[in-house]
Amino acid sequence: MTSPAIDHDRLLDRLQRLGSVGRTKSGALTRLALTDADREGRGLLVGWMREAGLEVRIDRIGNIFGVWAPACDTADPVGIGPDGADPVMIGSHIDSVIDAGIYDGCYGVLAGLAVVEALRQAGAAPARPIAVAAFTNEEGVRFQPDMMGSLVHAGGLDIDAALAAVGTDGRVLGEELARIGYAGDLPPGAIRPHCYLELHIEQGPILEAAGLAIGAVDSLQGISWQRVTIEGAANHAGTTPIAARRDAGLAAARVIAHLRDRVAGANAGTLATVGSLRFEPDAINVIPSRAVFTVDLRDPEEERLQAAEDGLARFLEGLAESEGVTVATERLARFRPVRFDPALVELVAEAAERRGLGHRRMTSGAGHDAQMIARIAPAAMIFVPSRGGISHNPAEFTEPADLAAGADVLLDIVAKLAGT
Amino acid sequence: MTSPAIDHDRLLDRLQRLGSVGRTKSGALTRLALTDADREGRGLLVGWMREAGLEVRIDRIGNIFGVWAPACDTADPVGIGPDGADPVMIGSHIDSVIDAGIYDGCYGVLAGLAVVEALRQAGAAPARPIAVAAFTNEEGVRFQPDMMGSLVHAGGLDIDAALAAVGTDGRVLGEELARIGYAGDLPPGAIRPHCYLELHIEQGPILEAAGLAIGAVDSLQGISWQRVTIEGAANHAGTTPIAARRDAGLAAARVIAHLRDRVAGANAGTLATVGSLRFEPDAINVIPSRAVFTVDLRDPEEERLQAAEDGLARFLEGLAESEGVTVATERLARFRPVRFDPALVELVAEAAERRGLGHRRMTSGAGHDAQMIARIAPAAMIFVPSRGGISHNPAEFTEPADLAAGADVLLDIVAKLAGT
Numbered sequence: 001m002t003s004p005a006i007d008h009d010r011l012l013d014r015l016q017r018l019g020s021v022g023r024t025k026s027g028a029l030t031r032l033a034l035t036d037a038d039r040e041g042r043g044l045l046v047g048w049m050r051e052a053g054l055e056v057r058i059d060r061i062g063n064i065f066g067v068w069a070p071a072c073d074t075a076d077p078v079g080i081g082p083d084g085a086d087p088v089m090i091g092s093h094i095d096s097v098i099d100a101g102i103y104d105g106c107y108g109v110l111a112g113l114a115v116v117e118a119l120r121q122a123g124a125a126p127a128r129p130i131a132v133a134a135f136t137n138e139e140g141v142r143f144q145p146d147m148m149g150s151l152v153h154a155g156g157l158d159i160d161a162a163l164a165a166v167g168t169d170g171r172v173l174g175e176e177l178a179r180i181g182y183a184g185d186l187p188p189g190a191i192r193p194h195c196y197l198e199l200h201i202e203q204g205p206i207l208e209a210a211g212l213a214i215g216a217v218d219s220l221q222g223i224s225w226q227r228v229t230i231e232g233a234a235n236h237a238g239t240t241p242i243a244a245r246r247d248a249g250l251a252a253a254r255v256i257a258h259l260r261d262r263v264a265g266a267n268a269g270t271l272a273t274v275g276s277l278r279f280e281p282d283a284i285n286v287i288p289s290r291a292v293f294t295v296d297l298r299d300p301e302e303e304r305l306q307a308a309e310d311g312l313a314r315f316l317e318g319l320a321e322s323e324g325v326t327v328a329t330e331r332l333a334r335f336r337p338v339r340f341d342p343a344l345v346e347l348v349a350e351a352a353e354r355r356g357l358g359h360r361r362m363t364s365g366a367g368h369d370a371q372m373i374a375r376i377a378p379a380a381m382i383f384v385p386s387r388g389g390i391s392h393n394p395a396e397f398t399e400p401a402d403l404a405a406g407a408d409v410l411l412d413i414v415a416k417l418a419g420t
Numbered sequence: 421m422t423s424p425a426i427d428h429d430r431l432l433d434r435l436q437r438l439g440s441v442g443r444t445k446s447g448a449l450t451r452l453a454l455t456d457a458d459r460e461g462r463g464l465l466v467g468w469m470r471e472a473g474l475e476v477r478i479d480r481i482g483n484i485f486g487v488w489a490p491a492c493d494t495a496d497p498v499g500i501g502p503d504g505a506d507p508v509m510i511g512s513h514i515d516s517v518i519d520a521g522i523y524d525g526c527y528g529v530l531a532g533l534a535v536v537e538a539l540r541q542a543g544a545a546p547a548r549p550i551a552v553a554a555f556t557n558e559e560g561v562r563f564q565p566d567m568m569g570s571l572v573h574a575g576g577l578d579i580d581a582a583l584a585a586v587g588t589d590g591r592v593l594g595e596e597l598a599r600i601g602y603a604g605d606l607p608p609g610a611i612r613p614h615c616y617l618e619l620h621i622e623q624g625p626i627l628e629a630a631g632l633a634i635g636a637v638d639s640l641q642g643i644s645w646q647r648v649t650i651e652g653a654a655n656h657a658g659t660t661p662i663a664a665r666r667d668a669g670l671a672a673a674r675v676i677a678h679l680r681d682r683v684a685g686a687n688a689g690t691l692a693t694v695g696s697l698r699f700e701p702d703a704i705n706v707i708p709s710r711a712v713f714t715v716d717l718r719d720p721e722e723e724r725l726q727a728a729e730d731g732l733a734r735f736l737e738g739l740a741e742s743e744g745v746t747v748a749t750e751r752l753a754r755f756r757p758v759r760f761d762p763a764l765v766e767l768v769a770e771a772a773e774r775r776g777l778g779h780r781r782m783t784s785g786a787g788h789d790a791q792m793i794a795r796i797a798p799a800a801m802i803f804v805p806s807r808g809g810i811s812h813n814p815a816e817f818t819e820p821a822d823l824a825a826g827a828d829v830l831l832d833i834v835a836k837l838a839g840t
Contacts, residue, residue, distance in 0.1 A: 098701040099654065141703050204659030221658060225704060234519065236811040237693035237716045238641060239624030239785035242684050244809065249694055250680050256673035264662050273657035274669055275699070275706050281518040282696045283561050284645060284714040284752070286812045294704040296657045332704070365659035389664060391656040392706045 001420065004122035006411055008404040011114045015403070018044055018094065018110065019102025029102060029394065033095040033137035033148075034062070034173065039180035041094050045109065045134055052117050054132065057191070058184025060159050061152040062136040062177045065191050068116050069129035088126075088418045089193035089377070090115060090410065091133030091369055092200060093149070097141050101396020103403075107384075108199045109134045111407040115414050126418035131191055135369045136177075142167045145225070145333040150369035152188045154376045159188050189376070195344060195417055196379040198370040199410045201398050205389030206362060213405045214359035215383030216348040220371045221271075221363060222305040222337040224297040228255065228316065232325045234281060234289035246324040249279050249288035254323070258315050259295065263308070270308045271298045271365070294332070300363045302336050338371040341378035344413075348382050351412040357405050366391075382409055421840065424542035426831055428824040431534045435823070438464055438514065438530065439522025448814065449522060453515040453557035453568075454482070454593065459600035461514050465529065465554055472537050474552065477611070478604025480579050481572040482556040482597045485611050488536050489549035508546075508838045509613035509797070510535060510830065511553030511789055512620060513569070517561050521816020523823075527804075528619045529554045531827040535834050546838035551611055555789045556602075562587045565645070565753040570789035572608045574796045579608050609796070615764060615837060616799040618790040619830045621818050625809030626782060633825045634779035635803030636768040640791045641691075641783060642725040642757035644717040648675065648736065652745045654701060654709035666744040669699050669708035674743070678735050679715065683728070690728045691718045691785070714752070720783045722756050758791040761798035764833075768802050771832040777825050786811075802829055 021041045022031030031037040046064060049056050054066030067087060092108025112132040119126065135153065140146020143165045151157045163174030177183040202208075207215050232248035259272040277293040295312060299305040316327045345361065352359035362383065370379045384406035387397040441461045442451030451457040466484060469476050474486030487507060512528025532552040539546065555573065560566020563585045571577045583594030597603040622628075627635050652668035679692040697713040715732060719725035736747045765781065772779035782803065790799045804826035807817040 097706055098703055140705070144704075146705070202659070203656045205661070205664065223658070233810075234813045235809075236623045236786055237695055238643070238691060238718045238787060239622070239811065240691075240809060241625070242680070242691065244625065247680075247693075249697060250676055253673035253676035253694075256670055257677050260662070260667075260670050271658060271660075271662065273667075273705070273707055274673075275657055275704050275708060276702045277669060277697065277699050278702075279695070279697050282698075283518055283812075284564075284695050285560070285566070285693070285716055286517055286695050287693055288695060289813075296705055298658045366656055367658060389655075389660060390653075391659060392703075393654045393709075 001123045004118040004124060004411060004415060006114050006118050006404065006407045008407070011110055011407055012400055012403065014048065014110045015102055015106060018106050022096065028099040029096060030098045030100065031096040032142040033139065034142070034176040034180055036180065038095055042182060045094060048113060049132065052113060053120060054116065057186050058182055059186035059188050059190065060184060061149050061162055061188055062182040062184065063149045063153055064134040066113065066132040067129055067191070070125045071127050085128050086192050086194040087129035087131040088414055089131045089133055089196045090414060091135060091196065091373070092198050093135045093138030093369060095137055095139050097139050097392045099394060101391060101393060103201045103396055103398055104203065104391055105138055107201055107403065111199045111410055114407055115411045118411055119415060119420060124415065124420040126420045128194055128418040130414060130418050131193070138369055142169065143173050147367055147369055147372050150372035154372045155189055156372060156375060193373060193377040196370060196373040196377050197344070197382065197410060197413060198368055199382045199406050200368060201391065202383040202386045203391035204365050204386065207383060207385035208387060208389065210360065212358040212360055213384065213402055214352040214357045214409055215362040216345050216352065216359055217364050217381035217383055218340050218345045218361045219300060219363045220338040220368065221298040221300045221365055222302055223333060223335045223367050224305055224309055225333040226295045227330045227332055228293055228295060229328045230291045230325050232287070232289055235287045237285040237287055240287060245287055247287050248291040248325055251319050251323045251325045252277060252291035252293055254319060255315065259312065262311060268304055269299055269301065270304055272296070272308065298365065300337050335367065335371060338374050340374060340380040344378050344380035347413050347416065348380055348409065351409045354412070355405065355408055357409065382406055421543045424538040424544060424831060424835060426534050426538050426824065426827045428827070431530055431827055432820055432823065434468065434530050435522055435526060438526050442516065448519040449516060450518045450520065451516040452562040453559065454562070454596040454600055456600065458515055462602060465514060468533060469552065472533060473540060474536065477606050478602055479606035479608050479610065480604060481569050481582055481608055482602040482604065483569045483573055484554040486533065486552040487549055487611070490545045491547050505548050506612050506614040507549035507551040508834055509551045509553055509616045510834060511555060511616065511793070512618050513555045513558030513789060515557055515559050517559050517812045519814060521811060521813055523621045523816055523818055524623065524811055525558060527621055527823065531619045531830055534827055535831045538831055539835060539840060544835065544840040546840045548614055548838045550834060550838050551613070558789055562589065563593050567787055567789055567792050570792035574792045575609055576792060576795060613793060613797040616790060616793040616797050617764070617802065617830060617833060618788055619802045619826050620788060621811065622803040622806045623811035624785050624806065627803060627805035628807060628809065630780065632778040632780055633804065633822055634772040634777045634829055635782040636765050636772065636779055637784050637801035637803055638760050638765045638781045639720060639783045640758040640788065641718040641720045641785055642722055643753060643755045643787050644725055644729055645753040646715045647750045647752055648713055648715060649748045650711045650745050652707070652709055655707045657705040657707060660707060665707055667707050668711040668745055671739050671743045671745045672697060672711035672713055674739060675735065679732065682731060688724055689719055689721065690724055692728065718785065720757050755787065755791060758794050760794060760800040764798055764800035767833050767836065768800055768829065771829045774832070775825065775828055777829065802826055
């Protein structure tokens with residue numbers, strides 16, 4: 001075996017090619033889960049996996065696994081190993097948000113593929129299989145909850161419930177999965193990871209601000225997603241005295257302003273975002289009878305996250321009283337903060353150190369598939385810098401040198417864990 | 421000539437029949453201007469006008485005029501009278517908002533028709549023609565500005581500009597008008613009113629609260645409509661520190677809360693409403709990059725209305741600074757407060773008094789076609805009570821006895837003005 005090395009140019013080229021799939025007429029990248037664009041992106045990935053000699057398996061929620069098991073002498077390299085040869089899994093996702101950047105998710109999957117290619121090219125014969133995973137619907141824009149594929153894989157969401165999810169466009173997930181040809185037959189969770197690694201852009205400003213190349217991610221914020229529906233009364237904008245109004249739109253605005261003022265004032269690591277909001281009847285001269293909006297709360301500490309949820313609930317109670325509206329909340333997703341596996345996190349830091357790369361331990365602000373897989377296997381994440389901290393936006397960018405460094409660190413760790 | 425009398429039962433029956441046109445599957449009344457539902461409502465009205473012996477004329481903006489000119493010996497009763505026999509015009513509109521009530525607008529048009537029928541039935545031969553008008557697109561929900569047909573009739577909006585208006589559904593007004601068969605050939609303004617009367621439900625709580633049957637409307641609030649577009653930056657909800665956010669949705673919420681706090685605090689007759697609001701990209705885990713919303717400001721005093729507009733402009737300037745967003749405003753409509761013709765208003769009060777009906781002078785909170793026609797002829801309005809002050813809502817309701825009383829007052833005034 002020669003010394004394995006990532007083909008950086010090919011990795012960068014594939015990022016661009018995958019990032020060109022799902023462009024709208026205006027040029028925006030929108031590759032939502034289980035759309036025609038997602039099918040096209042999946043096709044590209046599966047083709048590259050097969051070219052790399054991986055055995056491609058699709059499970060019932062559409063997760064794609066490319067498995068390399070050179071040391072196994074069975075025709076089916078999946079889920080086997082009487083001696084416990086579960087695979088080292090490298091994963092992330094390739095679905096995107098609306099008007100997205102090209103790195104989020106795709107980088108981790110394509111870097112995983114590059115790692116396998118580097119090991120094969122070097123003539124390595126790892127004792128453990130290596131599986132490259134692309135999990136279905138990580139973003140949760142079209143279907144909820146987000147991180148769905150990895151959640152199903154980890155046994156946290158029943159496959160039938162997931163398949164029955166109804167999208168923002170009214171389509172049923174299971175039908176869309178079959179329509180694009182990715183309703184596989186592998187039972188969810190069949191490929192059990194020995195351990196799990198996810199390489200990802202930071203999507204935040206910390207590494208860039210500190211001038212560091214690698215984040216050894218030791219924990220992940222807890223996430224609380226709710227949908228709030230406020231019902232007031234539609235009435236004429238020109239004749240209804242202010243005191244007689246039951247304005248659902250105003251009530252929603254008060255919630256948004258309150259959330260910001262609360263988290264900005266507390267200065268305690270809680271984040272609050274209202275990203276989606278609709279008024280009904282949504283007419284210029286009619287007081288809104290209904291406002292439906294989402295609340296995204298995050299905190300690395302479970303107690304503070306609960307306090308934020310409780311604070312919101314109390315504010316909504318008071319609002320119902322003061323504005324004469326009714327308020328209903330629905331929980332869309334709730335994940336406690338996650339602590340990643342200390343030994344794996346240490347491996348990340350050591351690998352960065354050995355490569356001479358500046359690094360630090362850090363928390364992930366975003367949710368990732370790794371937090372789901374952490375339920376069933378030791379897991380950790382590797383972050384690389386995001387320019388300006390920008391993500392979920394066409395301006396999302398990571399320097400080629402940083403992308404290369406992250407893949408190199410991933411290669412070193414996987415080579416060690418898989419026993420080359 | 422016998423004493424003329426309104427057929428109240430027929431008036432009420434026609435209100436119900438017209439109110440049944442434009443029902444959605446769920447039963448909601450939505451008869452937006454120049455839709456198929458509007459065509460069906462227009463067809464019903466035109467049929468009733470012809471049955472009543474009126475000459476029906478359609479102008480280029482689709483306004484419908486039913487003209488009765490018994491004293492004119494010309495084949496064309498429209499726009500004639502060397503002795504100045506311009507018609508007494510009774511008008512309103514039959515288009516509706518989304519999920520509307522059945523009285524707004526339709527009541528004034530159908531009562532006008534009932535007045536002509538009562539005079540004909542009684543054998544009256546008025547010296548002046550009487551014209552019943554249904555003006556196009558009063559509500560302004562689909563096409564802007566609102567009160568469009570009467571504004572064009574009064575010469576306040578060029579006919580070609582009006583025909584080029586693009587609707588919320590992307591359709592062009594002139595094309596929709598032709599599609600539904602109401603692109604007439606009468607030049608706008610050809611039928612010049614000698615005077616104009618509009619009978620309407622109050623759409624506010626004042627008459628009901630005072631226990632009065634008739635409002636002699638002597639003025640009408642000024643109206644200012646703007647569209648505000650706020651641009652921030654889309655970014656990840658979980659990784660973007662609060663201080664680094666440029667959240668267009670939060671900025672919009674601050675405007676809504678500010679407007680309410682300002683008008684509630686001033687207690688000075690200004691009304692402010694944000695009825696329509698959209699976020700982009702409108703995703704749960706993405707900070708909104710764009711918020712587009714409308715602002716509806718009204719005040720019976722021009723100076724206060726201007727002060728409210730100026731206050732909003734200053735707030736938006738400060739917001740751009742404090743939230744790191746850019747703000748653009750677009751004027752959608754602007755009408756100064758209107759004073760109706762004192763002699764006509766006095767006639768309304770006298771007619772109510774003679775019928776033994778409780779009455780008062782009052783201001784109209786809503787915009788009406790009468791404010792446009794007041795530019796070219798003496799005009800006034802008659803209000804009847806709205807239960808609970810509710811309008812633009814399926815719960816809109818006026819007692820049959822109040823509907824009857826309003827039509828009776830209208831009959832008395834028109835009989836006098838037309839010279840029977």
